[in-house]
Amino acid sequence: MAGPFRVLVQGRSMEPALRDGDWVVCLPPRRLPRSGDLVVAVDPYNAPDLIVKRVVAVTGETYRLSSDSVEHREHFADRVVIARDVRGTPVLRYAPLHRIGLVR
Template identity: 40%
Template sequence: MDNRKRIPPKGAEGERWRPSLQAVRAEIERLQKRRDRRKEVWGIISRVLFVAMAVMLINIYVVRIATVNGASMQPTLQDGDVLLCSSLGYTPDYGDIVVTEMDVGEGDLVKRVIALAGDTVDVDYRTGTVSVNGERLDEPYILESTNLKGDIQFPVEVPVGRVFLLGDNRNNSVDSRRSILGMVPECTLLGKVYFRVFPLDRIGAL
């Protein structure tokens, strides 16, 4: 018996298949392109997530968008005006237009700061005037004299940590004259209004 190892004959059936150098290069190029596409997709996703996070943080800590609802701030602001406000480093001051998160069913609540903690506010409905610490305010920004009464009794002292807010349209405004809102906690202020961005014909700083 012949125990010698038989060598398979050469030919298409006997030879082990080996890829050509060109095929290997093509496969490497295909894999490289697929890896590049994956990197590109993840790059786009990461940029989108970064932008979304940045917008969210800016909206929370730097600039917020608010929309005026109703006529309570006429003539300064009109219904539908779109505003930019910011709470970054903000401390309430007299005359500031602010947005508060207090909800009285009007959406974004935009009012003007009239008095701060420790101040005494008095409203004389006979003369339609407002006084702070005994001094009558000069208010060129209001639509008309303050004649609409609320259920708050005057004079009243503003508690610590709160502000007294009024709308510029004194006879069509839910504000600190009414207990439904009262004197607003400073912590609820979303920021001071700095700019009107819409409508375009009234765009500008406030």
Template identity: 40%
Template structure:
């Protein structure tokens, strides 16, 4: 793996999305290729759990089955963590792994998400350690 990631030590802000509360680095500087995200909420269980910390590669190529971070349609200040199910002419269909999670919001609620709202692809979970690798759906 190339060591080209820059981790921001900036202040952290809270971005709310129903039960998908995520903490995202508040500064999005040009040239930064990665960001860190903390997951809260159960919508991505069992793959992701509240308290998991993720490394997200900005503007990375997305394939069906990848876990991505996107801006919530209609509220671009809010970021969500979802699985990219498929792409169509309108953008990406993003789904929760746990459709029964309280407060979950995904493409079943707001439709396909424009590719311009997809911030990046989750590369790996770095916290907590010893919790297995995050895998693409179907692998």
């Protein structure tokens, strides 16, 4: 994924930032992830599937990813990934139309 790419978000664990069914444009990483970044990464438990999560901790060269939604956080085992697993950063939601906007 050398350039921007588009993903369909499935699931509700990243609400309110991302909702189930959102279409999102992602940019490839331009720098190493930081705590608080939203990222699309290869799920280490189910490669090559992608997950969209938020970086909650950076330890050396590993990144701990977790969910935003408190309701769902309990049901997702945080994933620890390395920078190479991070495929991009969601930046723009382009569908549904009434929710077009930057993703944070």
